[in-house]
Amino acid sequence: MPSPAPLTHLGIILDGNRTWARARGLPTLEGHRRGYDRLKEFGDWCIARRIPVITAFVFSTENWDRPPEEVAYLMDLLEGALTREVGEFDKRGIRLKIIGRRERLAPSIVRAIDAAEARTAKNDKITLRLAMNYGGRAEIVDAAKKAIAAGAAPESLTEESFRNFLYEPETPDPDMIIRTADQKRLSGFLLWGAAYSEFYFTPTLWPDFSEQDLDAALAEYANRTRKFGK
Numbered sequence: 001m002p003s004p005a006p007l008t009h010l011g012i013i014l015d016g017n018r019t020w021a022r023a024r025g026l027p028t029l030e031g032h033r034r035g036y037d038r039l040k041e042f043g044d045w046c047i048a049r050r051i052p053v054i055t056a057f058v059f060s061t062e063n064w065d066r067p068p069e070e071v072a073y074l075m076d077l078l079e080g081a082l083t084r085e086v087g088e089f090d091k092r093g094i095r096l097k098i099i100g101r102r103e104r105l106a107p108s109i110v111r112a113i114d115a116a117e118a119r120t121a122k123n124d125k126i127t128l129r130l131a132m133n134y135g136g137r138a139e140i141v142d143a144a145k146k147a148i149a150a151g152a153a154p155e156s157l158t159e160e161s162f163r164n165f166l167y168e169p170e171t172p173d174p175d176m177i178i179r180t181a182d183q184k185r186l187s188g189f190l191l192w193g194a195a196y197s198e199f200y201f202t203p204t205l206w207p208d209f210s211e212q213d214l215d216a217a218l219a220e221y222a223n224r225t226r227k228f229g230k
Contacts, residue, residue, distance in 0.1 A: 007221060009053040010046065011174035011197065013189055014039065016181030016205030029073045034207040036077055040085075043094055043128055045211050049218065053127045053171060055099070057189050061135035064104065075109065078132060082112035086119055093125030099167040100134030101142070129171070136191030139167055143192075166192060173197065176221045178214075180206045196228045 014035055021031030039056055046054050059074055082096070089096055098113045105113075113132075143165035147157065150165070163169050173193040177186075182203040186194060200217045202209075 007051055007175045007218065009055070009172045009174045010051050011055045011057070011177035011190055011194070012042070013057045013177065013179040013183070013187065014206045015179060015183045017207060019181060020205040020207045028070060031207060032070075032074060032077060036081065038207050038209055041211075042209070042214070043126060044092070045214050047092070047094075047126050049214075051126065053129065055129040055131055055171075055174060055190065057131045057134065057187070059100075059132045059134070060188060061101065061133055061138055062188075064133075075106065078130070079106075079109045079112050081130075082109070082116040086112075086116045089116070089128070090120050090123065093123045094120060095123040095125075095127045096120045097127060097129040097168065098132050099129055099139075100132045101138055102133070104133055127171075129168070131189065134188075136186070136188035136194075138188075140192060142167070163192070175226075176200060176217070178202065178217050180204055180209055196226065198224055198226065 017031035017035040018028045019031075020034065021028050039058075042056075043054065058078065063074070064071060082098075086096070096116045098117065102110050102113070143162060146165040147162065152161070152165075171193075173195070174190055174197045176198040177189065177194060178200045179185075180202055182201065184201050190197075198221055200220055202213060202217070204210075204213050
């Protein structure tokens with residue numbers, strides 16, 4: 001049996017925060033807070049397992065349609081992660097990168113993104129990419145606009161050259177994508193890069209996701225043979 005390919009990029013779709021809160025009679029916002037705490041722990045688990053890159057889907061372009069109070073709380077939570085806790089991320093050797101559209105984000109959040117990325121730019125234990133105001137179709141549309149603006153001739157474009165116009169072309173495609181809360185769909189997550197990703201779905205709600213759950217996903221990945229369409 002071929003040895004499993006190394007896992008260099010792990011995608012994670014964080015689902016189940018609201019369900020977790022409702023099941024406990026707690027406000028929805030408390031579920032998001034617990035989910036954020038879990039993400040910080042998740043980063044440490046991945047550092048211990050020497051996974052170089054994580055991309056976490058934290059806020060989609062469709063999430064703006066949620067109740068205004070919930071959107072405002074999520075924006076505050078994310079801005080807090082980029083400001084009040086950036087020192088902790090830096091201390092732990094985590095490089096922060098944010099992918100997604102910035103035009104609907106508050107100016108204070110955009111400034112926090114720029115500052116957090118600059119402060120952690122030299123860290124090399126792990127790269128934590130937060131997909132924030134992100135949509136997979138939006139990324140491809142934005143890439144097409146960049147290609148046009150750059151004067152790329154349609155006949156000259158290949159899959160390889162088009163990739164250079166994506167949000168972070170230097171980041172390898174995700175080897176595996178985990179989705180929690182028993183949801184079995186991509187919801188627009190990394191559509192270009194996920195072409196040959198392995199998928200792992202778990203019924204565990206994100207705030208309950210444990211180190212043992214991560215190990216179960218990694219064990220499943222190790223038992224798969226990746227064929228990349230061949």
